Amino acid sequence: MSTSQNERYDLRGLELARLIKIAFLGKYVPMGNFRGGPGARCLVVLGTLHYLGYPLYLLLARYGHRFQLLRRIAGKLRG
Amino acid sequence: MAFTTYYSLQSLIAAGRRKAGDKEVISFDLFDTLLVRRIHDPDLVKLPVARYIADLAGRQGLSWNWRQVQRRRDAIEQRHRAETGTKFVDHEACYPRFIGELLGEIFQSSFDEALLDKVTDYELAMENRMLVPRQLLVDWIKELAQVGKRIFIISDMYMPATHLRLMVRHAGLDELVEEVVSSADSFLAKASGKAYPMMAEKYGLRPAAWLHVGDNPFSDGLRAEEAGMEAMIVHDPGEDQRKSIGKRYYNYSDGRPFWRGRLLQQLMAPLEAENQPRSLLYSEGYNFLGPLIGVFVQQIAKFCREKEITKVFFLSREGWTFKRYWEKALPLLNPVGDLPDTEYLYVSRMALAGASCAYQGLTKTNADIAFLPSGNRDFRDVCRIFGLDPDRFVSHLAPYGLKADTCLSHIHEGYNPENRQNFDALLDDRAFQDEVKRQTQAANEAMQRYFSQAGLFDHKNVAIVDIGWLGTIQRFLFEAIAHRADCPTCFGLLFGATRGIPYPESDKNTITGIMYDRNRFDLAASTLYYAQDLFEEACRAPHPTLNGYRLTEAGFELEFRQTEDEIGRAELAQDGYFAPLQQGIIDSAEKFGAAAALLGYGFDDLKPWVNYLLVCKLAFPRAKEVSRIRHRHHLDDFHGSKKPKADFGRGMVPLWSQSPSQLKFNPLLRMRCFFSHLRRIINE
Secondary structure, three states, X not given: OEOOEOOOOOEOOOOHHHHHHHHHHHOOOOOOOOOOOOOHHHHHHHHHHHHHHXXXXXXXXXXXXXXXXXXXXXXXXXO | OOOEEEOOHHHHHHHHHXXXXXXXXXXXXXXXXXXXXXXXXXXXHHHHHHHHHHHHHHHOOOOOOHHHHHHHHHHHHHHHHHHXXXXXXXOXXXXXXXXXXXXXXXXXXXXXXXXXXXXXXXXXXXXXXXXXXXXXXXXXXXXXXXXXXXXXXXXXXXXXXXXXXXXXXXXXXXXXXXXXXXXXXXXXXXXXXXXXXXHHHHHXXXXXXXXXXXXXXXXXXXXXXHOOOEEEEXXXXXXXXXXXXXXXXXXXXXXXXXXXXXXXXXXHOOOHHHOOOEOHHHHHHHHHHHHHHHHHHHHHHHHHHHHOOOEEEEEOOOHHHHHHHHHHHHHHHOOOOOOOEEXXXXXXXXXHHHHOHHHHOOOHHHHHHHOOOOOOOEHHHHHHHHOOOHHHHHHHHHHHXXXXXXXOOOOOOOOOHHHHXXXXXXXXXXXXXXXXXXXXXXXXXXXXXXXXXXXXXXXXXXXXXXXXXXXXXXXXXXXXXXXXXXXXXXXXXXXXXXXXXXXXXXXXXXXXXXXXXXXXXXXXXXXXXXXXXXXXXXXXXXXXXXXXXXXXOOOEEEEEOOOOOHHHHHHHHXXXXXXXXXXXXXXXXXXXXXXXXXXXXXXXXXXXXXXXXXXXXXXXXXXXXXXXXXXXOOOOOOOOOOOOOOOOOOOXXXXXXXXXXXXXXXXXXXXXXXXXXXXXXXXX
């Protein structure tokens, strides 16, 4: 017994870790047309959000207001 | 700020229970507090509505595309907000007013209240599909209502309270709530704090005895405190995480088509009370097979529009699931209602095989099809399949040196190629063919009566939908009705077309594989070959297969296979085992329809993800997945009971037939099977 969407907001049986594995395999073995595939950067960001998202957002919710200075600096760096 | 922020619903409700003791009134914010959205951006719900309005306009010959509609809606809404701002502190807008103005502008003299109602109904239907009540809060509200607290819902929203009430009803809270208050009615919002005194006066509420719960620290927290009430704010990091994930999938899908299907599934995913622990088979149906069938039926609808098909016949038994999926998913995808009629048609290869011989006799290709299954060996098997009596052919067989038991299949002991040549010569014998036609006439007549009743001959173009694979059912079906002047043009739409035997295509009879078609190279989709039976069993209707059509005085009778024998009982056991899987498929249908309508994605957008699903689940499955979703029993009504030669079928064991230990511990097994499959597909 399990839920169709897990506690990391990932799909049961189609977890991101599995996608990363297939995407890695697809780099070396022809697997079919994935129209560009998932992209490494997208996988890193989504992996972070799925697996570490909750503690990160908990920190942001509780102490996010203290990061205003950092955000301003990051904003200036981005231009 | 005096109000308290809580970082989980559990802590909010625990504190709320303590605070609510001495309060008379508890009010809740609606959006992002009581109801959460599946999507990160609420404005996305407006897009399918814009598409709907553009479609309606197009049907009246008005040239509006959905982007123009959306731009006008935004402009009119903005103007309404600015006008409100001149008279009130809050810059609010009211949906019926601005959408009415938009529709009046687009449809001019043909605009009426009925049109406004249609558009409103669709927008509310889309909103309702995208909103999910937070179960813990719902349970708490039930507790509060039981102890006699007055419950209010307050929202700063362009929808008036009458519309919000429908959403609250959809969430199952209608009976518990005294009143739903929207800023669209009074233009007094929580944002300015004006809504609170207005409510206190209108409903006789004492601020000191009033607790407000919301998610916005400003309008639900600060403004409520200013009005003399106690406020509780919820800031759930889990919700932030969920929305952030959805937002990333949405943004990535713009530049990388691969993510479009994943985004669609993220919107389909069950939330809150929907996301109950269930059998793992349910998840396989919901997350894997459901979306595949969704893409399939969506493409069928598109094909029907292009080819002006007016009726879709879903063939038994897999068509049972396709038709149910269609009925649940497509109304939201096609709100204009230009869908063809649908019908579930009771057919089977066995039932149609005999009927197909009534006018053309037994063709060589059809006889070859009979010898495809390894259990079929001789003329008796041909007779079993085509509903013929072998004893009445003795005199026809003898001149060709054949008997009913002469081996005609090369994979069985005793095969002599000369016998097969003689059998082919027999097929050219007019007397033999006349006997075949005579014996199959009644079945064909009964079949035609049934098809007439089902309306097959009332349409010029019809779609014949089946799972696959060779198109044998449609082949027999068309051959059985081809002699009729009112025979429709049959567009066969198969889930997968493997085309093991070339299909006799003509202007009036074609087949197309939607998910996979051997006529176009598609490596990922070709992994359907790995587990074709899985799709058949997952979609199969819970009724026995059709054995034939029997002519009666009143018309016809459908003859179903008995369920009391061993095979019948095995099928019933399989039905029971796959029941959660089928439930998962059907439960995903409505969610698929809503998500696909919201995103506006079609087959081409979703195909890369579909390809991934097929490769991942069929070519690189987990050992447990194979043992879970591999069927327990599978009936092939064509298959005889004869044993082929001992060396038949020796060679590499297919991945889905491997033992659990091989699947679990052999690290290169999947790769070896995939390379073998790759070689086969390239050499096809």
